[in-house]
Amino acid sequence: MAALILISVGVLFNLFGCLGLLRLPDMYNRLQAATKCVTLGCCSILLGVMFHYGLGSAGFRALVAIPVLFFTATVAAHALVRGAYHFGTKMDKRSVKDDYSEIVK
Amino acid sequence: MRYVTVFILSMIFWLLITFSFTVSNIVAGAAAAALTSAIFGRYYFHNVGKFLQPKRWFWFLVYLVTFIRECIKANFDVAYRVLHPAMPIRPGIVKVKTTLRSDFARTLLANSITMTPGTITVDIIGDEMYIHWIFIRSEDPAVYSRMVTGRFEEYIKKFAE
Secondary structure (H helix, E strand, O other): OHHHHHHHHHHHHHHHHHHHHHHOOOHHHHHHHHHHHHHHHHHHHHHHHHHHHOOOHHHHHHHHHHHHHHHHHHHHHHHHHHHHHHHOOOOOOOOOEEHHHHOOO | OHHHHHHHHHHHHHHHHHOOOOHHHHHHHHHHHHHHHHHHHHHOOOOHHHHHOHHHHHHHHHHHHHHHHHHHHHHHHHHHHHHOOOOOOEOEEEEEEOOOOOHHHHHHHHHHHHHOOOEEEEEEEOOEEEEEEOEOOOOOHHHHHHHHHOOHHHHHHHHHO
């Protein structure tokens, strides 16, 4: 039962992440939705898998995958957002502040 | 000494992820861990003694609990902005100063900031971090620095510095 709830919540958050990808205006904001919702969604699914299989072989692997996912997702987000800025991707016109422009000419 | 630490950590990781305790698996794991520690050992853990201080483990647990709470909050925050018909966003990149010194601590702080409500670390130059924020709540650098780094900075300082 707990497994079912966790997996449903995970799928729901993944859906929100995908909606964010479609609705948000520029690359930087889309990445926010993609990293946060999708990471927690996947963690929730993995936790659900752990509850489903118990703390056996599959359960432990699911548990170990969570910190790995956290580190890789954040590092990938960092690399993508920095790469996009240096490539010259424009920020949305609703943006109110850009301190990074003093560094990147 | 730090090569040994990296070796032990990668060995534990290997055993957890393969989850079999046959001799051949342990030998293969030891070989992989030895290779990993030979290549990457010099980048991590400049002072291994820190692992043995219980105070640091305590602050690590405090940090972990705060981190998980903030992370869940972050998700509801982003989900709210995505689902709201008018999309209440006010994005921008802000500059925040950090007092953390070591690379490891700064990496942890940058990763924590990326997982917390509406913020992604774009770059670290010197002791200044550039952070993309989906909804800038304040114009005052002192106020928003506090909001972005939150309590993470002091906790990380207590266990990783």
